[in-house]
Amino acid sequence: MKKNYFTTFTLFIIFSLVVSSVYAEEPWSKYPDNSDKEFMDANAFYETRDKNLYTEYEGAKVNSREKVSYKDINKILSKFDDYGNARVGGNGYHPKRQVYVFVTVSKEGDKMKKAVFDAEKHQPIAISGP
Template sequence: MKKIVTLFTMLLVVFAIGVSANAAYAQEKYPDNSTKKFSDVNSFYSSLDRSHYTEYENAKMNIREKVLFKDINKVFSKADRLVGETRVGGDGYNPKRQVYVFLTVSEDGKDSKNLVVDAETQKTIAKGEPLKKP
């Protein structure tokens, strides 16, 4: 019995080390870039491929912000009263990594689109669009 308890304890320690090493690797994959300079959010929006994201014409609300990864959901919460709760998460992103956040709400308030892009790599982190109607 003592051998089983010892073996189980050793497995737990190895598992805990593996989990913490994996978490450290994930944050290194997208490290803190809060001191780096990137283009302002409006310049970046102007350079976006319009097939990837566009704001609604006569939108009820448009949000364009460059924020730290940890603040994405604070930006989205500004539209909660119009579109309900929209939230984004992501593994491997340092909370102090800069991102561009875009959100647009249609004129009638029934549809919304959003886009979150890594400011450094310019890769999409999250994208939300209304379902296409048949």
């Protein structure tokens, strides 16, 4: 009987260690805060981005290029709600991580493209639009 208690107790300790090590990692450890770093402005980044991922409409009604904190992405995108669903979401990014937000609306106002890029890694976080 004592052997079963010892086995159960040992398994409980192992389980507790595994669970605590999994939850000890920061939720944004892959994309931490980089607010203390300097990155190029949004216009300069736009000129260097992969043109296959995002380009502005020719003769666009609206073009927006901004560098903001991750937590402010939807605050920027909410300005374009009149042209369609502009919100994005995601996990793993620190709220203060710097990102580039680009939005372009066609001349007629019936199409919208948006793109969000990580300022440090230059990788796309979200891209949508025709």
